[in-house]
Amino acid sequence: MVQNKKIPDSAQPGPEKQILIAAKEVFLEKGFDGARMQEIADKAALNKALLHYYYRSKEKLYRVIVKDIMDQFFPVVFGVFDETGSLSDKITRFFDLYIGFLLDNPLVPQFIIAEIVRKPEMLMEFFSGPMESGVILQLSELIDECVRKGEMRPIPTEEFLMNLISLSVFPIIAKPILMNFLEKDDKEYNELINERKRVTADFFIRAIK
Amino acid sequence: MVQNKKIPDSAQPGPEKQILIAAKEVFLEKGFDGARMQEIADKAALNKALLHYYYRSKEKLYRVIVKDIMDQFFPVVFGVFDETGSLSDKITRFFDLYIGFLLDNPLVPQFIIAEIVRKPEMLMEFFSGPMESGVILQLSELIDECVRKGEMRPIPTEEFLMNLISLSVFPIIAKPILMNFLEKDDKEYNELINERKRVTADFFIRAIK
DNA sequence: GTCTATAGCGGGATAGAC
DNA sequence: GTCTATCCCGCTATAGAC
Numbered sequence: 001m002v003q004n005k006k007i008p009d010s011a012q013p014g015p016e017k018q019i020l021i022a023a024k025e026v027f028l029e030k031g032f033d034g035a036r037m038q039e040i041a042d043k044a045a046l047n048k049a050l051l052h053y054y055y056r057s058k059e060k061l062y063r064v065i066v067k068d069i070m071d072q073f074f075p076v077v078f079g080v081f082d083e084t085g086s087l088s089d090k091i092t093r094f095f096d097l098y099i100g101f102l103l104d105n106p107l108v109p110q111f112i113i114a115e116i117v118r119k120p121e122m123l124m125e126f127f128s129g130p131m132e133s134g135v136i137l138q139l140s141e142l143i144d145e146c147v148r149k150g151e152m153r154p155i156p157t158e159e160f161l162m163n164l165i166s167l168s169v170f171p172i173i174a175k176p177i178l179m180n181f182l183e184k185d186d187k188e189y190n191e192l193i194n195e196r197k198r199v200t201a202d203f204f205i206r207a208i209k
Numbered sequence: 210m211v212q213n214k215k216i217p218d219s220a221q222p223g224p225e226k227q228i229l230i231a232a233k234e235v236f237l238e239k240g241f242d243g244a245r246m247q248e249i250a251d252k253a254a255l256n257k258a259l260l261h262y263y264y265r266s267k268e269k270l271y272r273v274i275v276k277d278i279m280d281q282f283f284p285v286v287f288g289v290f291d292e293t294g295s296l297s298d299k300i301t302r303f304f305d306l307y308i309g310f311l312l313d314n315p316l317v318p319q320f321i322i323a324e325i326v327r328k329p330e331m332l333m334e335f336f337s338g339p340m341e342s343g344v345i346l347q348l349s350e351l352i353d354e355c356v357r358k359g360e361m362r363p364i365p366t367e368e369f370l371m372n373l374i375s376l377s378v379f380p381i382i383a384k385p386i387l388m389n390f391l392e393k394d395d396k397e398y399n400e401l402i403n404e405r406k407r408v409t410a411d412f413f414i415r416a417i418k
Numbered sequence: 419g420t421c422t423a424t425a426g427c428g429g430g431a432t433a434g435a436c
Numbered sequence: 437g438t439c440t441a442t443c444c445c446g447c448t449a450t451a452g453a454c
Contacts, residue, residue, distance in 0.1 A: 162405075171375060224437085258440085
């Protein structure tokens with residue numbers, strides 16, 4: 001299953017890019033410890049030695065992939081709230097866009113949770129970019145404004161953001177468990193998540209009214 | 210950091226139990242691939258060979274720990290809704306209890322997500338117990354009743370349950386990322402989660418009204 | 419740049435003394 | 437039952453031919 005084709009900038013078609021595509025697939029699925037250089041090489045239809053020729057070590061290759069995944073993941077969260085429209089529109093658009101992205105890339109949030117949580121050092125390394133974008137501040141201002149207009153009750157920005165993300169992401173990363181629990185098959189579960197785009201926006205809007 | 214002392218039934222104080230306690234700590238923190246038998250032995254202050262004497266293989270030891278973790282985790286989710294009180298009381302009690310448990314055992318949900326998601330076979334193996342308890346059915350009936358009484362709007366059981374769990378669990382498993390994102394230190398973040406016991410119950414109750 | 423072959427080691431597992 | 441010593445495989449990494 002191809003998870004995602006968005007691979008860095010620099011990479012021209014050729015072995016270097018093939019490696020990145022294969023590595024991303026394998027690391028996403030298996031994590032650092034579970035991934036094997038041999039499997040990446042096989043998937044890229046190349047020799048194992050070439051991986052080291054281009055990227056020196058497993059660790060170095062991994063870091064490239066982590067950066068790629070983080071760069072792709074975080075911008076999606078942001079920049080939805082600075083468009084036009086009512087608060088309800090923005091929230092509706094957020095869930096639609098974000099859950100849509102997660103459905104296309106289910107392994108991405110799981111990877112970030114599982115891997116970054118166990119190697120918090122890496123966070124600091126790759127997190128400066130998104131951090132600086134000032135989303136928190138921007139969101140705070142939006143909330144203030146909506147409260148003034150009476151479109152919502154006052155809610156701490158942290159709570160607003162946490163709930164927004166929790167409701168979107170958790171059903172994706174816990175899919176196997178929740179599937180089992182709710183006795184759904186794969187198709188049914190994905191339909192459920194698809195409905196959540198709408199349904200969760202409604203849920204959220206009611207909660208902040 | 211001792212995560213949790215609740216270790217199976219059978220285990221008397223002695224090497225067998227020491228191994229389980231150490232193994233649980235290491236597997237919780239590192240996962241199967243990341244865990245080292247040597248580290249478990251060191252932590253249990255025993256020889257590596259003894260691990261194999263008692264549990265034959267890393268895999269076998271791991272299965273014992275997984276079962277222990279699952280057995281301890283799932284009952285907490287259940288059995289909160291069959292007590293007395295109004296719907297609001299039940300929801301408030303749920304978040305209080307569940308988030309409290311998660312704060313005491315932050316690695317447990319992360320472990321279940323990270324490990325079980327990558328070895329779905331294991332789910333089937335250990336999931337029969339909780340599955341059979343009929344929580345879904347029970348919750349459906351509660352919702353029906355509350356809708357009849359006008360205490361809440363009609364909501365699919367799946368949605369109700371997913372949102373309940375998402376709002377509780379996600380902020381715990383994504384702690385390192387959210388901490389960074391919200392620019393909180395460890396203490397501040399835990400306080401935030403503690404407030405969520407109350408605050409999230411309120412959020413949820415508003416959403417289903 | 420791309421391959422084959424192999425070094426080197428970490429780590430799970432076992433043999434065997436006590 | 438508990439230890440030390442060791443086996444042996446799998447995997448990262450490198451040497452070196454082409």
